[in-house]
Amino acid sequence: MTARCGVSPPPAAWGRAQTIAQQALTGAVFAKVGYSTHYHTDWVVPYWSSSLDKVAEVNTHLFFRWTGWWGTPAAFRRGYAGSEPVFAKMAALSPFHAGGEVALAGVVDPAAMLDPDTIPESAVPKPVAAGGDSFHVALDKAMGADGFAALAIRTCGERAYCKFLGWTDRAKVPAVGAALTPAQIEAMSFSYLRDKEQGFGKALWNCGEFKRPSPIQCMRRTPVAAAAPAPAPSATPGGPDGLSGVRRKSDPAPVVPPATN
Structure with missing residues (x-):
């Protein structure tokens, strides 16, 4: 409509x-x-x-x-990914379409969300690479789940593209220059992605850690696969039990007696 x-x-x-x-x-x-x-x-x-x-x-x-x-x-x-384009003509009907940051404000409790402008410059983390647009951040639980969104907006500033990834477990934050591991992705507490060219701004939470009012605000979880146990050695050298009547490649060729007239 x-x-x-x-x-x-x-x-x-x-x-x-x-x-x-x-x-x-x-x-x-x-x-x-x-x-x-x-x-x-x-x-x-x-x-x-x-x-x-x-x-x-x-x-x-x-x-x-x-x-x-x-x-x-x-x-x-598979669940709804939560990605939707923004249409300016729909702004009068829905705050989501009024802009990326307004759309983000629409998925958090306005009373709980901090004003991004009140976050001091000293609290803004540095990007993964100098001058870059990706951030790996240790989050303070005392800020509150909705406060993470304000920190992400403040951190991304005027960047047209920005990726903000946060962990409440400081030990899980990737080292500078290191690639994300499956375990670190699984332990992530909050993420924010902005792409102004696509009219997109989306915040997601680890709903196992923070309860959210809607499942579309939850990250999709992919459990880290455990290493498969090594197969148990066969009880019979050269093959499983029950094959004693089968000649294996490693067995010596059978001796055939000479034919007699």
Whole structure:
């Protein structure tokens, strides 16, 4: 739903649209259409409809899903990444589209978020590389989870592109010049990415460490895989039990007696 010709949608309709969108982004599914990914009305026949599996008919709408594995529940296990483009024409309807920093303020508690301008210059961390746009930061829990967002904004300053990564466990902060390890990524407490060229500004929290009001504010966790145990040696040299009647490559060739007349 967008505003056209200077006419905004009624508040009730806009609120309903926002509620439905929020439900969809947090995993709500209308049971009758299930895992449908496509639909069309019954008075048209798109070129793609015959290549998909038809799931349901709801009034005048026909619903379809991908064939094969991509149409199964397993294909829908990934969460919403939270990345959305910013459209200036939508600013009057949603503060998210008023700009990257306003969008960020919309996902934190305004009462809990510090004013970025109150953070002193001495508290602003240095970039990973001199003059760079990436920051690896040890965070103070006393600042509060929403305060991390203010620190990120203050740190990024006027940079068009900025990547701010933070850890409350100081021991997990990567050494200068070192690449991030899987364990450090898993232990990350907060991240902020800004890309003004793409109209993007997004803050994410480790929701195992900080409770957030919406799952779209949570980092997707990828557990660090444990090293696979070494296979136990076979009880029988040269192969497993039960193969004593099979000649192995390492065995000597059998002696064949000479033929007799």
